[in-house]
Amino acid sequence: MSRIPLSVPHLAGNEEAYLAECVTTNFVSSVGPLVGRFESAFADFVDAPHAVACSSGTAALHVALRLAGAGPDKLVATSTFTFIASANAARYTGADLLLVDSEPATWNLDTERLYDEVRRRAAAGERIPDVVEVVHVLGHPARIEPMLALRDEFGIAIVEDAAESLGAVYRTGPAAGRQAGTIGDFGCFSFNGNKVMTTGNGGMIVTSSAESADRARHLTTQAKLAGREYAHDDIGYNYRLTNLAAALGLAQLEQLPGFLERKRAIAERYARELRKIPLEHAPHEPWAEPSFWLSSVLLGPGHDRDAVLDALDAKGVEARPLWCPIHLQEPYRSTERIGAEVAEDLYARGLSLPSSVGLSDEDQERVITVLAGILSS
Numbered sequence: 001m002s003r004i005p006l007s008v009p010h011l012a013g014n015e016e017a018y019l020a021e022c023v024t025t026n027f028v029s030s031v032g033p034l035v036g037r038f039e040s041a042f043a044d045f046v047d048a049p050h051a052v053a054c055s056s057g058t059a060a061l062h063v064a065l066r067l068a069g070a071g072p073d074k075l076v077a078t079s080t081f082t083f084i085a086s087a088n089a090a091r092y093t094g095a096d097l098l099l100v101d102s103e104p105a106t107w108n109l110d111t112e113r114l115y116d117e118v119r120r121r122a123a124a125g126e127r128i129p130d131v132v133e134v135v136h137v138l139g140h141p142a143r144i145e146p147m148l149a150l151r152d153e154f155g156i157a158i159v160e161d162a163a164e165s166l167g168a169v170y171r172t173g174p175a176a177g178r179q180a181g182t183i184g185d186f187g188c189f190s191f192n193g194n195k196v197m198t199t200g201n202g203g204m205i206v207t208s209s210a211e212s213a214d215r216a217r218h219l220t221t222q223a224k225l226a227g228r229e230y231a232h233d234d235i236g237y238n239y240r241l242t243n244l245a246a247a248l249g250l251a252q253l254e255q256l257p258g259f260l261e262r263k264r265a266i267a268e269r270y271a272r273e274l275r276k277i278p279l280e281h282a283p284h285e286p287w288a289e290p291s292f293w294l295s296s297v298l299l300g301p302g303h304d305r306d307a308v309l310d311a312l313d314a315k316g317v318e319a320r321p322l323w324c325p326i327h328l329q330e331p332y333r334s335t336e337r338i339g340a341e342v343a344e345d346l347y348a349r350g351l352s353l354p355s356s357v358g359l360s361d362e363d364q365e366r367v368i369t370v371l372a373g374i375l376s377s
C-alpha cells in the first residue's frame, strides 16, 4: 500500500524541454531569457502590470515589505494564524510585529477588528501599523474592504502574502474579478515544492508601480548598478530566481488552469463525500473563489487531532495540522497581539488532507474511507 502524500509537485508538461533548453544554451543562473519570459507570463496570468521573480516566497515578502516601508521603528500588522515566513520576513526588515487573530468566516486576519483597533489607537494617539501584511491563508481571499479603508484613512501600505492563494479571485465587492495578490501595493507568491505550482524554490512580487518593480529587481540583484564595475548603491540581496527555476515556472504556469480545476474538484469531493461526518470544511465565502491549495477540515468535539493524524499515518495517509499560530512559536512569544482565540481553535482542531494535483480518484477514495472509519469509531 503506497503512502498518499499531502501535496507534491505535478511535473507533467514542458518542464523537461525547458530545462534542457537551459542546459543547451548554458543559461542556468539568474541571467537568462526564461526569467523575463516567466515574469511576463505570470503578470499576464494574475493580471498585474509588473512581476519580479525571486528566489523564494520569503525573499519576495522581505523585499516587498521593505519597499512598502517596513523597517526599524516601523510596525507591521499580520495574521497570527499563518506560516512562520510571513512573520519572519517582516522581522528581517527590523520592523516590530502586531499579530492579529483570525475571523471565523475566512480563517484570515480579522481585518474589521484591525480596522476598529487602528481607529481607536489613532484617536488615542497610540502607535498604529505602517504596513498591513495580509495573508490569504490556505488560499481563501481575505476580506478586503477594511484594508482599503486603512490605506485610504491612515496611509497604511498593503502587502499581500498570496503564497497559498495563486489563482484565488474576488467575485464581488471593490476587487470583483481581481485575483488575490493584485489588490495591495505589493503581492507576493511562492513556488515552493508544496504550493499550487512550483519552481523547486521560488517566488514572485507583483505590483502596479513600475518604479517599485524596478526597485525590487535592483534589490534582488545585490543593488548592483549597470556597467562593468562592481558598484552598488544600496544593501541588496542575492534573491533573484535562476533561469533553471524559471524553466520549471513557465512549464508549470502553462498547466496552472488545470491544476486549479483539479484542486477545486478535490476539495468539492471531500466536502461532498464527508458531509455525513461531523466535520467543518475550510471556508468558501460566496464573494470569493479560493485556490483550494490544501483541503482542510476542523474536527468536531470529542476528537483528538493528534490521535486522528496518527491513525491516518498508520493507514498510509499523510495529513498535517494547520499552522501553529505565530504567537505560540518560540521567537514570537512576547510579540504584541490582538486576540488569539480563533487561531488557537483552528490549530487545535484543524488538519489538511492530501490535496496533490496528481491525487488519483482511487487514492482520494481511500483517504475518505480511512478518515470516515477513524472518526466514526
Ligand SMILES: *Cc1c(COP(=O)(O)O)cnc(C)c1O
Residues within 6 Å of the ligand: 056, 057, 058, 059, 082, 083, 085, 086, 135, 161, 163, 164, 189, 190, 191, 192, 201, 202, 203
Ligand atoms: C510558503 C509560504 C511562504 C514562504 O514561501 P517560500 O517560497 O517557502 O519561501 C510565505 N507565506 C506563506 C503563508 C506560505 O505558505
